[in-house]
Amino acid sequence: MTYSIEIDRKWQKKWEETKLYKFHPENVDKKLYCLEMFSYPSGAKLHAGHWYNYGPADSWARMKRMQGYEVFHPMGFDAFGLPAENYAIKTGIHPLDSTMHNIKTMEKQLKEIGATFDWDYEVITCLPEYYKWTQWIFLQMYKVGLAYRKKAPVNWCPSCKTVLANEQVVEGTCERCGSEVTKKDLTQWFLKITDYAEELLKNLDDIDWPEKTKMMQRNWIGKSEGAEIEFKVEGKDINFKVFTTRADTLYGVTYVVLAPENEIVDKITTDKYRRNVEDYKEYAKKQSEIERLSTEKEKTGVFTGAYAIHPITGEKIPIWIADYVLATYGTGCVMAVPAHDERDFIFAEKYDLPIRRVIKGKGDIEDSLPFVEYGILIDSGEFDGMKSEDARIKIVEKLEKEGKGSLKINYRLRDWLVSRQRYWGAPIPVIHCEHCGLVPVPEEDLPVILPYDVKFTPDGESPLKKNDEFMNTICPKCGRKAQRDPDTLDTFVDSSWYFLRYPDNKNEKEAFNKEWINKMLPVDKYIGGAEHACMHLLYARFVTKALRDLGYLNFDEPFKSLIHQGIILGPDGNKMSKSKGNTISPDEYIDEYGSDVFRMYLMFGFAFTEGGPWNDDGIKAIHRFILRVERLINSFLESKNNESKEKFDKDEKELNFARHFAIKGVTEDAEKFQFNTSIARLMELVNALYKYDTNVKLKNLKLYEDVIKDLMRLLSPFAPHFSEEMWEKLGYEYSVFNQKWPQYDEKALLRDVIEIAIQINGKVRGRLEVMSNADEKEIEATALSNDNVKSYIEGKKIKKVIVIKNRLVNIVVN
Structure with missing residues (x-):
């Protein structure tokens, strides 16, 4: 026999028939919840990236199963989203039809990996039995004010005539059509994630996540401890507040800057400068927030003609607008201290604005401008000679007494905009009544079904708005005619709680049973891409905490331990892309070598968290290794017919050492997802077995067999089909995965x-x-x-x- 794809099929059929990987809820006290981020059913075949996520994670789950854990390993599909809708616009194929077709294809492909997924627990987010509970969660948040509606500026593509999420804007253009994106004020739905900013930040210290991911979330949440200081507009009954972490530089303010979108700009702009201001506001609308905040982008702005009054000195300070200030961050107003801020310094030099030093360096420190460190105050009135650390408090205390300022903690994090003017998503379960206002859909009327018969041609409004049958309804409060909300929920809402649905996916009465979910969650090991650090992973944490506070679960964090896989690059070292012609299709390799060889190459050829360029020579080497193991099994079976010695001499001690060294190394490294070194230990053990098989004529057959059995148990998570076949060939009882994971003996490691x-x-x-x-x-x-x-x-x-x-x-x- 030579290992091939036929052996894959044989054992996949057997595993399914015997329900080998079925989760047993009665063993929940030993549960281990292993979860990979579910995929979008794109319709393309599984690529190397899918395999790199699912294959090695499955090997880890297999090892844990053999270690005695009751492994819960579900799979499903993140099935709503823009790609299916765009595909419908292009081809006329309905999103539901294309999505469900693609899901069937991917289900088959995922089963061909030979993973331990228990398909009885599958979830598909575009089906009513799932999104009913997405809508229910939205309503629970609405009841307590965590979901709300307000007017807000959004990214707008004039060609596609639709709202775009920030991630769909690439260098100021629409990622789909390349048109220049502008800003548009629309009334939108938000979830109040900012209420949890402090806890989201604090709890990062308590979870086993990559430090880089935790740092990205810390930066995204962006906690700043500082002060809010109030400025008055000269000649008008208008005040505005600025947030600053450097109140010690207040005497160095020489101008203030407002975001172009700030609502007071129109009120304070003088007639002389109004045309300039209007033109600049249009210019700023065409830029994404990422561009506006870029440190590399040249700073621009215009003068409004208005002046503010300095809160301490009474000095007149010019008010400018500039694109580097955002209305959605802080107060949308900034006090500019060009001598002590690099961005303000560049802006002041460009527009010939005053630069006034009010901090000098301590001792002999280099303090050329802009000097942005703490130091000693100068030209700051009664605070001269004071250290910055002390002055930033004392100055605010003075302002507080005069009612012009206060200490303040600010966060960069903004509330989560969840409404989309697109079709393929969960309808927002709210009714608009002329008499009652916003009325939540009664829970007994959920789900609000997404209608099938809808025109997708984008014209600036939600496609649902054109469906009268969907839109026209009755107000549940007053019984009069009313309208449904035409928007759908962001697909990140669907994925913010799917891990809670898996363990109770057939529950028709509730999203999940509280008692059961508290036993099954948190997820013990979560595996997926680092690109989700500041969206999905943050949203999932927020929704978990909100549901906890609403009384539906008892835990604080959804994912105890997180690991990110790296990226498999093309053979040329670049990211795989059809246009570059460097993509790797697993199918041709699996057809030639079998899925275990492909899986083992992914684990041996790359450090799991790093990835790297594909190399055909590497997969050939793994194929040779598998054949080598098979020859070893055949040789052992022939040796069983010969006489045997019982005594341990030098050769036996060396083999026993190699055995226990491998058990220790494979176990410890695989636990940390260091699969490449785990497989290297297996190769060393095979070498030791060959040495023993070749050099020792009269073998200790009991030891020889024990080591062969341990080799197959150690190899089985990495090459599951091949190992089952060899286990059967050795005459042992089905299945190798019902065997206990080998334990190493410290004494055997003493030579x-x-x-x-x-x-x-x-x-x-x-x-x-x-x-x-x-x-x-x-x-x-x-x-x-x-x-x-x-x-x-x-x-x-x-x-x-x-x-x-x-x-x-x-x-x-x-």
Whole structure:
């Protein structure tokens, strides 16, 4: 027999027939919830990226199953979203039809991986039995004010005639059609994630996540401790507040800057400057927030003609508008201190605005402008000579007494805009009544079904708005005619709670049973891409905390432990792309080598969290390894017919050492998702078995068989189909995955004879075998009597001999 795709099919059929991977709820006390981020049913075949996420994660789950855990390993589909709708516009194929067709294809492909998914727990987010509960969660948030509606500026594509999320804007243009994106004020639905900003920040310390991901969330939440200071507009009954973390620089303010969208801009702009201001506001609308905040982009702005009054000195300060200030961050107003802020300094130099130093460096520190560090105050009235750290508090205390300022904590995080003017999403379960206002759909009337018969041609309004049958309804409060909300929910709302639905996916009475979900969650190991750090992962944490506060669950965090897979690049070292012609299709390799070879190459050829460029030679090497293991099994089966010795001599001790060294290494490294080194340990064990098989004529068959059995158990998570086949060939009871994971013996790792390095003046000049219990004097004497060492030290004076037990001897000579 040679391992092939037929063996894959044989064992996939057997696993399905015997329900080998079925989750047993009665064993929930031993549960381990392993979850990969579910995929979007794109219709394309599974690519190397899918395999790299699902294959190695499945190997980890298999190992945990053999270690005695009741592994819960579900799979489903994040099935709503813009791609299916755009596909419908292009081809006329309805999103529901194309999505469900693609799901069937991907279900088949995912099963061909040979993963341990229990398909009884599948969720598909575009089906009413799922999105009913997405709508229900929205309503629970609405009841307590966590969901609300307000007018807000959004990204608008004039060609597609639709709202775009920030991630759909690329360098100021629509990612779909390339048109220049502008801003448009629309009334939108938001979820109040900002209420949880502090807890979202604080709890990052308590979860086992990559530090880089935690840092990205910390930066996204963006906590700043500072002060709000009030400025008055000269000659008008208008005040505005600025947020600053550097109140110690207040005396250095020489102008203030408002966001172009700030509502007071129109009220304060003078007639002389109105045309300039209007033109600039249009210019700013065409830029994404990412562009506006870029440190590399040249700073621009215009003068409004208005002045503010400095809250302490009473000085008149010009008011400008500039695109580097956002209306949605802080107060939308900034006090500019060009001497002590790099961005303000560049802006002031460009527009010839005053630059006034009010902080000097402590001691001999270099303090050329812009000087942005803490220092000693100068030209700051009564605060001269005070340290910045003290002055930032004292100045605010003075302002507080006069009613012009207060200490304030600010966050960069903004509320989550969840409404979309598109079709393929969960309808927002709210009714608009002329008499009652906003009325939530009664829970007993959920789900609000997404209608099938809808025109997708985008014209600036939600496609649902054109469907009279959907839109026209009765107000549940007053019984009069009313209209449904025409918008759908952002698909990130669907994925913000799917992990809660999996364990209770057939529950028709509630989103999930509280008692059961508290036993099953949090997820023990979550695997997926790092690109979701500041969207999905943040939203999922927020929704979990909100549901906890609403009394529906008891835990604080959805994912205990998180790991990100790297990216498999094309053979040319670039990201895989059809246009570059460097994509790798798993199918051709699986057809030729079988899925286990493909899976093992992904785990051996790359560090899991890093990825790297594809290499055909690597997969061929793994194929040779699999064939080598098969030959070893055949040789062992032939040896079973021969006589056997029982005693452990040197050869047996070496083999037993290799066995337990492999068990220890494979287990510890696979636990940390370091699969490449786990497989390297397996290769070392196979080498040791070949050495024993070749060199020892009269074998200890019991030891030989025990090591072969351990090899197959260790190999089984990485090559599940092949290992099942070999296990059956060896005559053992089905299934290898019902076997216990091998345990290593520390005593077997203690060798009678060990090899140590001999160094002369720090350079390795040879190796030496000594008894493991030899003392330092014995080791020194043995080293000095070594012929190779003698040739290096002849005629030289030995200054000292350093013995590091079990590792090396270093002989220092003149």
